[in-house]
Amino acid sequence: MQIELPKGRLGVMVSGGWDSAVLWYLVSKQALAEGREVLAFTAPKPDDSVENTNAVLKTIANFLQTDIPETNVRGESGQKDPDDYWLPGRSLLEEVIENDEVDVMFIGGNKFPDRKTISTILADRKNIERWPTGEARFFAELNSLPIDVISPFADMLKDEIVKLGFDVGVGSLISPLTRSCIIYGPPCGQCYWCKERRWAFKQIGKNDRGNQ
Numbered sequence: 001m002q003i004e005l006p007k008g009r010l011g012v013m014v015s016g017g018w019d020s021a022v023l024w025y026l027v028s029k030q031a032l033a034e035g036r037e038v039l040a041f042t043a044p045k046p047d048d049s050v051e052n053t054n055a056v057l058k059t060i061a062n063f064l065q066t067d068i069p070e071t072n073v074r075g076e077s078g079q080k081d082p083d084d085y086w087l088p089g090r091s092l093l094e095e096v097i098e099n100d101e102v103d104v105m106f107i108g109g110n111k112f113p114d115r116k117t118i119s120t121i122l123a124d125r126k127n128i129e130r131w132p133t134g135e136a137r138f139f140a141e142l143n144s145l146p147i148d149v150i151s152p153f154a155d156m157l158k159d160e161i162v163k164l165g166f167d168v169g170v171g172s173l174i175s176p177l178t179r180s181c182i183i184y185g186p187p188c189g190q191c192y193w194c195k196e197r198r199w200a201f202k203q204i205g206k207n208d209r210g211n212q
């Protein structure tokens, strides 16, 4: 997959999770090829999101043999309302828009599987109904913002994005560095995102050295 970069100042929301790590690799690789700058942005969540993101940026910069950037911390932690899963992301975007920092923001949200797959394999419908990232209406909401928000993985399932990471050569590098849990603390293994990640690795027959 090659990411097309629109004109304007570029940013990527990088969370310390798998999808945004793959996205950061693809966007920064293309920006490097075009001699353009791209900024990483991270909300300060209590799951060591900033530290994890900087580890991802360092590893990918070494892989691309380029200078190591640091992520830009914007928005709120979400601790005030832990039930609002998208609060850190939303507040990050609001602050970036208010500061007029980029014209284009890439985000790594992925599509939820169909209901049958969720029910039979992931068995956790309640969580994703509360946190509807991954559904069409979530991506539609992003389209109403005054900057260009691009979600290249919006039509991809988690297993396709995990496979993509390995196909483009960064899978084994980012696997131990990234986490996909919704709970602030060690990955719980029980939430939708832990189960989705485990399901995705199993689907493509790879071992996950992260999210432990």
Ligand SMILES: [Zn+2]
Binding pocket: 180, 181, 182, 183, 187, 188, 189, 190, 191, 192, 193, 194, 195
């Ligand atoms: Zn979890």
